[in-house]
Amino acid sequence: DGGITQSPKYLFRKEGQNVTLSCEQNLNHDAMYWYRQDPGQGLRLIYYSQIVNDFQKGDIAEGYSVSREKKESFPLTVTSAQKNPTAFYLCASSDTGTGRGTGELFFGEGSRLTVL
């Protein structure tokens, strides 16, 4: 089935460690996004990529890094510079680059990161 796969679902990290969250899509979508969700804060944009080998910072990019080497993959690294990394992370994709599609975001099931 087509969709977005995030892994792992749950991840524990010690302070000072980097961790990478995986996001893979087989929807052939051009754009991919990472959002962070905290209680009472809604979804906040971390990074997004409109095309392979290109990405832009979102509203809360500090302490995070991404890469887009393949259309299907958009991994997110949470670095030790991120002051408060414990959160729920959502990856999404959309197919709007050439004017087709509806603007709809398709989401993965999310990854819960806990810093111990």
Next chain:
Amino acid sequence: AQTVTQSQPEMSVQEAETVTLSCTYDTSENNYYLFWYKQPPSRQMILVIRQEAYKQQNATENRFSVNFQKAAKSFSLKISDSQLGDTAMYFCAFMKTYVGNTPLVFGKGTRLSVIA
């Protein structure tokens, strides 16, 4: 920058009754898209309904409908005949344009509980 405001952090409704969730937004754009997303306890985000700003007719999807007031920058969601499965977080979202993959801006969400 665009902002989306959901003024009701929590709401509850009796099963089979009707409930309306509020959303206002701020933008200087004339053409844009508005969305309501649902996040049930499973955390999987699902698109509920979508509205294009240039369309005057309010969007409807089965029991879900919107009241789009462009001049007032208001986009409320009405759920009719509420069901227990409607219990979820509901997020209102704004997108400036769908050419160029502009990321969605989300509100902080409204937690809806449907009571039997």
